[in-house]
Amino acid sequence: MRFDILTLFPEMFSSYFNESILKRAQDESLLDIHLHDIRKFSKNKHKKVDDTPYGGGAGMLMTPQPLYDCIVSVKKKNKGPVIFMTPQGSKLTHTRARRFARTNDSLILLCGRYEGIDQRIRDLLVDYELSIGDYVLTGGELPAMVFADAVSRFIPGVLGDDDSAEEDSFSRRLGGRKEYPHYTKPAKFKGLEVPEVLRSGNHAKIEKWRKKHLK
Ligand code: ADE
Numbered sequence: 586m587r588f589d590i591l592t593l594f595p596e597m598f599s600s601y602f603n604e605s606i607l608k609r610a611q612d613e614s615l616l617d618i619h620l621h622d623i624r625k626f627s628k629n630k631h632k633k634v635d636d637t638p639y640g641g642g643a644g645m646l647m648t649p650q651p652l653y654d655c656i657v658s659v660k661k662k663n664k665g666p667v668i669f670m671t672p673q674g675s676k677l678t679h680t681r682a683r684r685f686a687r688t689n690d691s692l693i694l695l696c697g698r699y700e701g702i703d704q705r706i707r708d709l710l711v712d713y714e715l716s717i718g719d720y721v722l723t724g725g726e727l728p729a730m731v732f733a734d735a736v737s738r739f740i741p742g743v744l745g746d747d748d749s750a751e752e753d754s755f756s757r758r759l760g761g762r763k764e765y766p767h768y769t770k771p772a773k774f775k776g777l778e779v780p781e782v783l784r785s786g787n788h789a790k791i792e793k794w795r796k797k798h799l800k
Contacts, residue, residue, distance in 0.1 A: 591656065672720070
């Protein structure tokens with residue numbers, strides 16, 4: 586799966602994407618991530634990308650020209666939908682992340698900064714708007730990382746065991762509920778013992794215990 590991420594801060598992404606599972610997924614060509622610096626597309630002689638809002642009000646907005654040119658340029662290589670990360674968007678859920686992974690080979694993620702972006706970019710070029718929760722962050726970069734991570738877990742082969750995203754919290758297999766408690770060695774830690782049933786080797790009983798302890 587290919588992600589093209591449009592941002593004023595491409596470097597924010599490097600440490601997160603270049604470690605652990607997402608790094609391995611890229612090494613194995615399951616995941617292909619391209620970062621684009623919106624500022625490079627500004628035709629302003631000072632590379633300005635923001636301006637004051639018509640009608641007044643606090644803060645600055647991202648101007649349409651650099652965004653438009655950046656998206657149009659990326660669309661030549663990536664034919665997937667454009668997703669704008671914004672607190673005004675539909676809420677990102679397990680089901681939405683899974684659907685994006687199942688129905689797309691490529692996605693374009695647009696990260697806003699300041700008070701937002703000019704509405705005409707949304708009208709002309711944005712296909713979906715997604716929020717990662719009812720709070721406002723300083724930009725769409727963390728939301729884009731959250732989204733790319735959540736979607737990538739559903740790409741076959743990205744998780745060690747192909748099936749594990751289907752057994753996680755919120756999955757259909759767990760009836761949309763959250764996972765049961767997990768334990769590993771040692772059997773006793775700081776006076777707390779692993780429940781006897783989990784050490785019994787009785788799979789039917791373990792299954793029953795886990796079902797009962799779903800949240
Ligand atoms: N940009 C700023 N806050 C956001 C949020 N909660 N979700 C998505 N994008 C955002």
